[in-house]
Amino acid sequence: MRVAVMSDAQFIARAPDSDIVQAARRTLRDIAAAKPDLLVIDGDLVDEAAPADFALARRILDEFDQLTGHSIPWHYVPGNHEVMGPGTIDNFKAAFGDTTQVFDVKGTRFVTLNSSLGTLRAGGFDQIATLRTALDGAAKDPNITGLLLFEHHPTRDPLPDQGSQLGDRKEAALVEQWLADFRTGGKSAAMVTGHVGAFHAQSIDGVPHLINGNSGKGPASEPDRGGFTGWTMLGVNPAAGRVSDPYAVADDASAWLRAETRARADAVDLKAPTALGLLETAPVDATFRQDGERTVPVAWPVTAQWGGTGVHIGTAASAPRTAVAAYDPATATLTGLRPGSGTLSVTVGGVKAEQPLTVGAVPACTTTVRGKHSSLAVTAGVTCLQGASIDGPVLVQPGAALVAVDSTVNGPLSARGASTLVLSDTTVNGPVAVSGTTGTTAILRTTVAGPLHAALNTGATLLAGTTVRGPLDCSGNKPAPVDGGLENTVKGPKSGQCSTM
Numbered sequence: 001m002r003v004a005v006m007s008d009a010q011f012i013a014r015a016p017d018s019d020i021v022q023a024a025r026r027t028l029r030d031i032a033a034a035k036p037d038l039l040v041i042d043g044d045l046v047d048e049a050a051p052a053d054f055a056l057a058r059r060i061l062d063e064f065d066q067l068t069g070h071s072i073p074w075h076y077v078p079g080n081h082e083v084m085g086p087g088t089i090d091n092f093k094a095a096f097g098d099t100t101q102v103f104d105v106k107g108t109r110f111v112t113l114n115s116s117l118g119t120l121r122a123g124g125f126d127q128i129a130t131l132r133t134a135l136d137g138a139a140k141d142p143n144i145t146g147l148l149l150f151e152h153h154p155t156r157d158p159l160p161d162q163g164s165q166l167g168d169r170k171e172a173a174l175v176e177q178w179l180a181d182f183r184t185g186g187k188s189a190a191m192v193t194g195h196v197g198a199f200h201a202q203s204i205d206g207v208p209h210l211i212n213g214n215s216g217k218g219p220a221s222e223p224d225r226g227g228f229t230g231w232t233m234l235g236v237n238p239a240a241g242r243v244s245d246p247y248a249v250a251d252d253a254s255a256w257l258r259a260e261t262r263a264r265a266d267a268v269d270l271k272a273p274t275a276l277g278l279l280e281t282a283p284v285d286a287t288f289r290q291d292g293e294r295t296v297p298v299a300w301p302v303t304a305q306w307g308g309t310g311v312h313i314g315t316a317a318s319a320p321r322t323a324v325a326a327y328d329p330a331t332a333t334l335t336g337l338r339p340g341s342g343t344l345s346v347t348v349g350g351v352k353a354e355q356p357l358t359v360g361a362v363p364a365c366t367t368t369v370r371g372k373h374s375s376l377a378v379t380a381g382v383t384c385l386q387g388a389s390i391d392g393p394v395l396v397q398p399g400a401a402l403v404a405v406d407s408t409v410n411g412p413l414s415a416r417g418a419s420t421l422v423l424s425d426t427t428v429n430g431p432v433a434v435s436g437t438t439g440t441t442a443i444l445r446t447t448v449a450g451p452l453h454a455a456l457n458t459g460a461t462l463l464a465g466t467t468v469r470g471p472l473d474c475s476g477n478k479p480a481p482v483d484g485g486l487e488n489t490v491k492g493p494k495s496g497q498c499s500t501m
Contacts, residue, residue: 001106003234004031004072007042007152007194009216010081013052021060023216023264023291027231028064030262030350032072034233038105039064039072040112042194042212043079043152050085054095075101078116079152079195089116089123100127102134107238108146109138115153118167120175131175135182145241146188146256148234149179154193154211156204159221164196180205188241188256192234198226199261199301206246210234210259223296230263230349260303264290265349268298272344272355276325276336278422278442279462279484284327284334288348298348304329310342311357317465317486321406321425321445324359335484336360338424338444339405362403362422362440375411378402382420393430396421401439412450420459431470437461441477444486451492454481463488463501474498 009024024045031039046053061074078099082092089099099114100123111134114123121128131149138144155172157165166172179189183206190208197220199213212232213219221227235258240250252258265288272284286298298304306329312319316326316335324340327333334344339360346353366381375392376383378400385404394409396402398417404426412430415421420439423432423446431450434441434457441454442462451470454461454477461477464486471492474481480497488501 001108001236001238002034002036003148003236004034004036004039004231005042005150005192005194005210005212005234006031006039006045006215006231007079007212008044008197008214010044010047010214011053011056011216012047013050013056016056019291020216021056023229025060025063026264027215028060029067030264031231032064032067034262035068036072036233039074040110040150040192041074041076042150042192043077043116044081044194044217045076045079047081048085049082049091051091051095054091058095075103075110075112075150077112077150077152078114080116080118083116089114092116099123100130102130104144106236107143107241108148108236109134109141109144111147111149113149113151115151115166118153119171120151120166121168121171128171131178135178139182139185139187144187145238146190146236147179147182148236149175149189149191151191151193152195154196154209155191156202156209157196158200158202158211159196159198159225164220176204176207179207183207183243184246186243188243190257192232197221199228199230199232200226201259201301208257208259213261218291219294223294224299226301228263228294228296228302229290230261233260233262235259261301263288263296263302263349265351266290266292268346268348268351268353270344270346270353270355272334272357274356275358275361276334277460278336278339278360278424278440278444279464279482279486280336281484282334284332284344286346286348286353288351290349298346299332302348305347306345307347308343308345308354310340311344312337316484325357339403339422360422360424360442363401363420365403378418385426398436454498463498468492471495472498472501474501 011020101112182189194212200211219227240256268288273282306313310324312323312326319326324342336359363382365384367383369388372389376394378396382401385407388407390409393411394413396415396418401420403422405424409428417436422442424444427447429449433453435455437457439459441457445465447467454474456476461481464483467489469491472490472494474497
């Protein structure tokens with residue numbers, strides 16, 4: 001189940017064509033295109049709570065209903081700006097009805113409360129009783145696996161001034177405790193709010209507390225601290241709602257609740273290298289522009305879709321054999337893995353940026369070998385094996401170069417004085433001996449069925465992600481061999497410069 005959340009547009013009817021009104025309409029169009037199961041407007045859709053403001057809100061929501069064919073139900077939770085002008089909730093109630101709701105959707109109980117005056121009890125003590133009753137009923141109902149609580153004010157404001165949290169701190173602590181107790185009792189719970197002017201998420205006693213940023217009005221925090229405009233998409237998995245161990249941390253695949261911050265992006269800028277050496281790492285920087293004035297880094301809490309062609313998204317150690325590079329969003333690091341080319345891309349708010357990439361500055365092939373062959377002697381130039389199978393020995397003579405990718409050698413491989421030797425995602429069913437290479441020696445994500453000996457190589461010696469089913473010996477290489485953080489598996493003894501690899 002997917003639940004869209006928007007809040008804090010804060011428009012007024014006196015300026016029906018303002019940038020803020022247009023931002024609210026754009027947000028609702030984006031939500032309609034995403035096709036969630038329902039929408040929660042978590043307060044401060046309007047700014048001054050005049051009847052004309054609510055009439056404009058109704059027109060804008062009618063446009064949303066027409067756009068979706070009334071297929072996405074919405075629920076409007078009042079915030080402090082829904083009472084800002086008159087000081088009472090009466091105008092809101094006249095336009096949109098009850099301020100507190102309890103309803104169930106797909107095995108999840110939804111509770112919306114009115115914190116428009118800064119506390120829950122100021123909106124009527126009976127709604128605190130409503131929350132207690134909703135929690136108790138959900139705990140007993142076998143068809144309910146989790147509960148989502150929506151109100152405008154969070155229990156804790158993450159910004160330094162802490163001016164946008166529930167005013168009654170005992171009341172805030174009570175709500176947190178009730179939600180934590182509900183989860184300890186065996187079912188999931190979360191609280192979703194707005195008001196702060198920044199996107200934020202934290203866990204309090206195992207309960208997610210999510211804050212939606214502004215969907216129209218400018219943010220109240222710095223861009224790198226959640227200060228951007230947009231909305232949130234919640235993903236709820238009712239099948240994962242039951243909590244057998246309240247102290248366990250669920251992985252992303254098994255989580256009951258996930259959230260994506262859908263930032264509004266006008267343009268995305270991606271700064272990444274156009275070329276990387278084998279096992280070379282480089283930082284990647286991505287930002288996006290919004291509202292004509294704000295530059296936001298693509299980092300937590302911004303949700304972005306990283307992808308591309310030939311580039312694995314994740315750690316280098318988890319990359320498949322076909323990936324020429326790996327980009328790890330957690331460290332913003334790009335790693336070259338095998339010779340080839342690819343593209344790194346990032347998408348924010350439906351806007352995409354791409355950067356072509358070439359990995360492995362290996363010399364150009366003068367001879368390309370594919371298919372099956374009985375043996376191979378490389379006497380000069382650069383021979384490239386591409387998906388080849390050599391059923392016999394391979395010999396690389398002084399000054400020649402061999403670049404083998406996705407290939408198999410059923411016999412020994414020997415290179416002495418070669419200019420370059422690259423074995424990438426290749427299997428050698430026999431011993432490998434490499435000595436005196438003047439350029440790069442790279443044995444990457446390769447399987448060697450026998451011993452591997454590397455000696456007196458004077459270029460970079462790279463041994464990474466490789467399985468050696470015999471002894472591994474390295475000596476006299478300048479510089480010493482490196483693995484680039486990709487662990488090797490060695491079945492036999494290790495010695496020399498490779499004794500600690």
